[in-house]
């Protein structure tokens with residue numbers, strides 16, 4: 466990229482007072498411009514197999530206990546129409562005490578970030594495609610679940626193992642108190658059946674797209690979050706997202722460093738009251 470632009474090109478009221486907005490500075494410095502080097506405009510600097518290697522960025526906790534999720538093909542089909550789901554999607558804050566089922570959790574994970582297709586590259590290697598779109602098909606997000614009230618699953622902190630469609634147990638005890646602290650003591654943590662944390666492994670995308678790739682990670686996670694919302698709506702579950710989480714506490718809970726991999730999105734899900 467060219468040298469850092471210290472002042473955004475567009476002067477707003479704050480600039481006139483001499484202060485610099487970090488977000489404006491970042492945005493200005495990550496704009497694509499016609500005079501940028503060709504590889505910035507058309508990221509073709511990687512061979513197909515290099516891009517494929519990047520896209521195999523699945524995180525697996527190989528030493529953790531694995532719990533296979535119910536296979537998607539055996540689950541009942543949704544009976545709500547897409548029109549109905551879109552028109553009834555709302556953030557629902559009234560969580561009931563009833564347990565969520567493992568089938569529901571399986572569906573939500575599959576419909577948000579599960580493997581739904583594949584393409585074969587000319588060299589014969591296979592690239593998996595997921596339920597939500599991703600810049601460069603690099604899939605930088607990871608999903609963690611603070612499970613409190615799901616049928617057949619002991620309370621604990623889990624990670625979603627995408628290729629095996631399985632849960633991996635990271636902390637084998639009721640995570641409620643830690644979730645409550647990490648989510649700024651919001652009462653929803655004590656009512657939701659599951660607290661979902663989505664992290665971004667930034668380098669999966671930034672190694673191809675540079676600093677601009679950070680934008681793509683946030684966009685990817687937004688798409689993924691909306692899929693979770695729509696999946697919950699189609700299952701008549703309550704869901705509410707929040708930006709109210711203490712980043713460092715959330716990262717510590719997930720045992721991620723907050724730099725290479727960092728928490729970006731939190732949602733509460735459960736049965737409706």
Ligand SMILES: Cc1cc2nc3c(=O)[nH]c(=O)nc-3n(C[C@H](O)[C@H](O)[C@H](O)COP(=O)(O)O)c2cc1C
Pocket residue numbers: 554555556557558705706707708709
């Ligand atoms: C990034 C983001 C952060 C949000 N944070 C909160 C929150 O902390 N607390 C809350 O009650 N709702 C939160 N919401 C939900 C919004 O209030 C809600 O989406 C908005 O009022 C529109 O309502 P609807 O989702 O029911 O259509 C958040 C939504 C988004 C997209």
